[in-house]
Amino acid sequence: MSARRTSIHGEWSSRFAFILAATGSAVGLGNIWRFPYVTGESGGGAFVLVYLLCVALIGIPVMMAEILLGRRGRQSPLNTMRTLAQEEGRSPAWQYVGWLGMAAGFMILSFYSVVAGWTLAYVVRTATGVFEGATAEGVQSIFTDFIANPEGLLAWHTIFMVMTIIVVSRGVKSGLEQAVRFLMPALFVLLIAMVGYAMNTGQFQQAVEYLFKPDFSRLDAEVVLNAMGQAFFSLSLGMGAIMIYGSYLSHTASITRTAVVVAGMDTLVAILAGLAIFPLVFEYGLEPAGGPGLIFMTLPIAFGQMPGGALFGALFFLLLVFAAWTSAISLLEPAVTWLVENRGMNRVKAAAWSGLAAWVFGILSLLSLNLWSDDRYKLFGMPFIDLVDWLTANVMLPIGGLLIAIFAAWMMSREASRAELGLADGLGFGLWRFLVRYVTPFAILLIFLNKIGVL
Ligand code: PHE
Numbered sequence: 001m002s003a004r005r006t007s008i009h010g011e012w013s014s015r016f017a018f019i020l021a022a023t024g025s026a027v028g029l030g031n032i033w034r035f036p037y038v039t040g041e042s043g044g045g046a047f048v049l050v051y052l053l054c055v056a057l058i059g060i061p062v063m064m065a066e067i068l069l070g071r072r073g074r075q076s077p078l079n080t081m082r083t084l085a086q087e088e089g090r091s092p093a094w095q096y097v098g099w100l101g102m103a104a105g106f107m108i109l110s111f112y113s114v115v116a117g118w119t120l121a122y123v124v125r126t127a128t129g130v131f132e133g134a135t136a137e138g139v140q141s142i143f144t145d146f147i148a149n150p151e152g153l154l155a156w157h158t159i160f161m162v163m164t165i166i167v168v169s170r171g172v173k174s175g176l177e178q179a180v181r182f183l184m185p186a187l188f189v190l191l192i193a194m195v196g197y198a199m200n201t202g203q204f205q206q207a208v209e210y211l212f213k214p215d216f217s218r219l220d221a222e223v224v225l226n227a228m229g230q231a232f233f234s235l236s237l238g239m240g241a242i243m244i245y246g247s248y249l250s251h252t253a254s255i256t257r258t259a260v261v262v263a264g265m266d267t268l269v270a271i272l273a274g275l276a277i278f279p280l281v282f283e284y285g286l287e288p289a290g291g292p293g294l295i296f297m298t299l300p301i302a303f304g305q306m307p308g309g310a311l312f313g314a315l316f317f318l319l320l321v322f323a324a325w326t327s328a329i330s331l332l333e334p335a336v337t338w339l340v341e342n343r344g345m346n347r348v349k350a351a352a353w354s355g356l357a358a359w360v361f362g363i364l365s366l367l368s369l370n371l372w373s374d375d376r377y378k379l380f381g382m383p384f385i386d387l388v389d390w391l392t393a394n395v396m397l398p399i400g401g402l403l404i405a406i407f408a409a410w411m412m413s414r415e416a417s418r419a420e421l422g423l424a425d426g427l428g429f430g431l432w433r434f435l436v437r438y439v440t441p442f443a444i445l446l447i448f449l450n451k452i453g454v455l
Contacts, residue, residue: 028327040288043218070246077240117156126313131304229394238397
C-alpha cells in the first residue's frame, strides 16, 4: 500500500475552497441554459422527476467515487486511473477511462465556449439597452439574427476561450478560488430576484405545474436518457473534472458531505432557473421546446420591460459568463495536467495547446448554426453542435461514470475505498457501497439498454 501521495499541481487552501471550485464547475450553462431547454424539449414534470432521481441515485454516488479516486491518485485522471489500477492489481486498460474523459472534456468545451460566447454578447446587448421595450418577436429575431452571423460568434467564442486559457494557465489557487467565492453567491441572489420577477407575471402557477406535475405519458426512453445525461453534464461527472479537483483536496475533508453540498447547490440553481424562465415562456406564448435559444429569447423580454432592466440584465448575463467560466476551466484541467505530467510541458503551454485544439473544434459547432445549417450538413439528423452535445452528455459521460463507479466499487478493495472516504464501517459507508455497486451501474445500463430498444 502506498504512502499518501501529494499532487505536483497544488492543493486547495481548504475544504470550503474545494466546495466552491467544485460548485463552480458544476454550476454553469448546464443549469441555466441547458436545464430549462432540455426540460422543455422533454415535456416538463416527468423529466424533472427522473432528473432528481438521477442526481440522487447516480449523481451523488458517482461524485463521491470520482472525488475518492482523484484524492487517492493525486494525478491527472489518466495517470490516476493507471496508478490505482496497478495498485489494486487490475488491468492497465483502466487508464482508457482517462482518455475517454479527456476526449469528452475537449468536445464539451468546444461547444460550451461557443454558447458562453453568446452570454458574453448578451452582456453587451442588455447593457446597451437593445432590448428596451422590445416585443417577444423582436427579442426572438435579435437572437436568430445573432446566430446567423458566423464572424460575430467567432469573435465571442475566441474571447471566451482565451479567458479560459488564461485562468487555467495560472494554476489552482491564484484567481480561481477568489473569483468563485464572490461570484457564486452573487449569481444566486440575482437568480432569486429573477424568480421574484417571474412570480408576478401571472403565469407562475402554470410554470410550477409544468415543472413539478409529472405527466407520465411524456415519459419514454429518450426522456429518461436526457435526464441522466443532464445529471452527468450538470454535475460535471464522468470525465475527470471532479476527479482532478478531488486530487487537490486535503485528505482530512469529508467527501460525503462535500458531494451532497455540491449536488444540492447545483440542483437548486437549475430549479431556480426553471422557475425564472418558464413563467416568461408561458406569459409570452413561446414554445417550451424552443431549443438552445430558450433563455436568450425569454429573459431579455423581462429585462426589456422591468425598470433598471438594462443594468440588471447585464449583471445577470455577466454572472452567467462567470458561471460558464468556472465550468470551462474544469473541462480543460484534466488534459492540461496530463500534458504537464507526461509531456513535460509547463502549465501555460499545456493550457494554450489544449485550449487551441478545443477552439478549432468549436468552429465546426459554430458553423453548424449558420453556414452549415442546412440538411446536407446534418449527421444523424442533427446539426453538428447538437450532435456533439448529445454524444458527450448522453453517451460519453454516462459511460465514463459507469466505469468510474465500477472501478471504485468492484476493483478497489473495500478497505481502500472506506479509508479514502474517511467513513466508519457503518450505515453510511454501507449505503454508498450498495448504491455504487448495484444501483448506479445497473441504472445507467438499464437506461442505455432501454434507449437502444433492447428492453
Ligand atoms: N457542469 C457544467 C455545467 O453545468 C458543465 C461541465 C460538464 C463542466 C462536465 C465540467 C465537466 O455547465
